[in-house]
Every structure is written in structure tokens, then in C-alpha cells.
Amino acid sequence: MKLTVIIPAYNExxxxxxxxxxxxxxxxxxxxxxxxxxxxxxxxxTSEIAKSLxxxxxxxxxMNMGVGVATRAGFEYxxxxxxxxxxxxxxxxxxxxxxxxxxxxxxxHKRVDVTIGSRAFKKQMPKSRILGNHVLSIATYLMYGRYVxxxxxxxxxxxxxxxxxxxxxxxxxxxxxEIVGECKRLNLMIEEVPIQTIYSxxxxxKGQNWLNGINILxxxxxxxxxx
Amino acid sequence: MIWAIKIFAxxxxxxxxxxxxxxxxxKEEGIVMFLxxxxxxxGIIFVAIYPLVIDRVGRLVGDSRSSVITFLGFAFVxxxxxxxxxxxxxxxxxxxxxxxxISISLEGQPCQRKK
Numbered sequence: 144m145k146l147t148v149i150i151p152a153y154n155e156x157x158x159x160x161x162x163x164x165x166x167x168x169x170x171x172x173x174x175x176x177x178x179x180x181x182x183x184x185x186x187x188x189t190s191e192i193a194k195s196l197x198x199x200x201x202x203x204x205x206m207n208m209g210v211g212v213a214t215r216a217g218f219e220y221x222x223x224x225x226x227x228x229x230x231x232x233x234x235x236x237x238x239x240x241x242x243x244x245x246x247x248x249x250x251x252h253k254r255v256d257v258t259i260g261s262r263a264f265k266k267q268m269p270k271s272r273i274l275g276n277h278v279l280s281i282a283t284y285l286m287y288g289r290y291v292x293x294x295x296x297x298x299x300x301x302x303x304x305x306x307x308x309x310x311x312x313x314x315x316x317x318x319x320x321e322i323v324g325e326c327k328r329l330n331l332m333i334e335e336v337p338i339q340t341i342y343s344x345x346x347x348x349k350g351q352n353w354l355n356g357i358n359i360l361x362x363x364x365x366x367x368x369x370x
Numbered sequence: 371m372i373w374a375i376k377i378f379a380x381x382x383x384x385x386x387x388x389x390x391x392x393x394x395x396x397k398e399e400g401i402v403m404f405l406x407x408x409x410x411x412x413g414i415i416f417v418a419i420y421p422l423v424i425d426r427v428g429r430l431v432g433d434s435r436s437s438v439i440t441f442l443g444f445a446f447v448x449x450x451x452x453x454x455x456x457x458x459x460x461x462x463x464x465x466x467x468x469x470x471x472i473s474i475s476l477e478g479q480p481c482q483r484k485k
Contacts, residue, residue, distance in 0.1 A: 208467075
């Protein structure tokens with residue numbers, strides 16, 4: 144069974160090396176792992192650093208397009224390479240690599256089509272961000288009719304068959320909600336898996352602010368109108 | 371309230387003219403577009419300061435019945451139309467650019483994998 148790990152990255156030279164090195168080289172039930180860093184037009188050494196590491200495939204976008212486009216490029220790669228399981232991770236090191244097996248296990252066992260890593264919104268996370276995440280999860284429910292506790296989580300996994308059926312129009316962070324919307328449209332089974340979040344000063348700084356939240360909401364609305 | 375609208379229109383008008391002038395100086399915008407936006411916004415500022423000018427124009431063309439309201443109605447529909455056109459075009463370009471960027475970036479992959 145082939146697994147593709149998609150890591151969209153924009154100016155992540157500080158964390159990309161340690162993040163990639165922390166990824167497991169073998170996972171139970173998986174025979175082949177492709178680690179894909181989609182460099183979203185970074186202006187720092189992100190791409191260079193990722194290319195220097197073994198096992199890593201770097202897809203360079205010619206310009207900064209947004210995390211949605213970077214993720215979609217990774218998805219296209221996974222489709223081309225007929226991956227059985229696809230997982231997306233953030234490049235800022237906020238995800239615990241030990242959670243990878245936890246999140247892909249229900250897909251390997253064909254219990255569900257899509258899993259979403261559900262973060263426990265702990266005290267370390269700023270209250271405004273916790274509120275923003277709840278608002279966006281409710282907005283996702285209102286627009287697509289499917290409620291998930293952490294719709295904006297960057298750690299998601301899906302089967303290759305599910306990905307083949309999905310169609311995306313997102314360019315930015317609204318892709319997180321669009322994945323939930325596609326699950327509803329295609330009647331795919333979702334399971335929310337609790338994951339650990341590693342809060343560092345860097346990952347807190349890199350996270351979304353309320354202005355981005357409004358931007359995501361607007362884009363979600365436009366996506367819904369377009370559909 | 372009327373004064374607030376006038377001041378708001380003047381500020382917005384000056385900002386747009388200023389931005390257009392900057393774009394023209396940086397050669398991002400041609401002389402025709404620069405003149406078009408400058409004249410348009412000078413006209414908007416003028417109408418905001420002297421709204422009765424619309425009534426006078428209305429009388430000149432033979433229609434004196436609430437010309438200001440009619441003008442505002444037309445202006446609103448025009449703005450909605452322009453917004454719609456800009457949205458449709460921007461959306462189309464964004465989708466085309468996205469598809470192009472993805473296909474360019476995937477050309478020849480996988481090629482950078484080190485075993």
C-alpha cells in the first residue's frame with residue numbers, strides 16, 4: 144500500500160528540516176512512502192533545504208499561490224502516482240509524527256474514506272484562535288451541512304479512491320472546509336481522530352489570525368456561490 | 371449626513387486618483403486608463419459636491435422628475451454590473467492560473483527524489 148505525505152510549505156526554512164527528519168521511515172501496513180514538499184513560491188531556503196534531504200520529493204510552484212493550490216498540486220501528484228492513502232501535514236512542526244499511523248489506520252482498514260486530525264484546543268492556543276476555529280467549523284456546517292469539530296486542521300488523510308472523486312476550487316485555507324464539503328457531496332465517511340498539537344512560539348506565530356479567518360469565510364461563501 | 375457623504379466621496383475619489391497616478395508613474399497603467407479613472411472620479415466628486423447638477427442635466431434633456439434618484443439608481447445598477455464582471459473575470463483567471471501553475475510544477479515529476 145502506497146502512502147503520500149503532502150506538506151505545503153511557504154517560507155518554512157526554520158522548521159522544515161526537523162519536521163521532515165521527524166517523519167517515520169516505515170509505517171505498519173504501508174509498503175511505500177512518498178514525502179512531497181510543495182514549495183509554495185517561498186522566498187527563503189525552504190525548497191533548497193527540503194531537496195537536500197533523502198526520501199523527499201519537492202514540487203516547486205513558480206509563485207506564491209496559497210496553501211489551497213499547494214495542497215491541490217500535492218493531490219494531483221498523488222493521483223498521478225496512484226497512491227492508496229494520502230495525508231496532509233503542516234510544515235511548521237505543529238503535528239506529532241506519531242499521530243500519522245493513528246490517522247491513516249481507519250483508512251488502511253477501509254473503515255472510513257477520510258480522517259481529520261482533531262486538535263484539542265488547549266490553553267496554549269490563543270483564545271481568539273480557538274474562537275476563530277469554532278466559527279469556521281460552524282460556517283463549514285452551515286455551508287456544507289456536515290459538522291466536524293476541527294474543520295481547519297491541517298492534518299487530514301484520505302483514501303486514493305476518495306481523492307479521485309473530489310474536485311477542488313480553493314486557492315487558500317478554505318480548502319480545509321472544501322474537503323469537508325466534498326465528503327458531504329460524495330457521501331464519504333469521515334472520522335475525527337484526536338491528535339496532539341505541538342505549540343511552539345513559531346507555530347503560534349505562523350497560525351491564522353482573525354483577519355485570515357474573515358478572508359477564509361469570504362472565500363468559502365464565494366466557493367459556495369460558484370458551486 | 372449630506373456633508374459626511376460629500377467628504378467620504380472626496381476622500382475615496384482622491385485616493386483612487388492618487389493610486390491611479392502612482393500606477394501611471396510606475397508604468398503599470400497606460401495614459402488612457404489613467405485619464406479615464408481621473409475624469410470619472412473628478413466627475414463623481416463634482417456630483418457629490420453639487421448633486422443638483424444632475425437635475426439641471428435632466429431638465430436640459432427634458433426630464434426634470436427626480437433626476438438625482440434616477441441617476442443614483444442607474445449608478446447602483448452600473449456598479450453591480452461592474453462588480454459582477456470583475457468577479458467573473460478574476461475567478462476565471464484565478465482558475466486558469468491555478469491549473470497552469472499546477473501543471474507546470476508537476477512537469478517531469480518525480481525527478482528530485484533521492485534514494
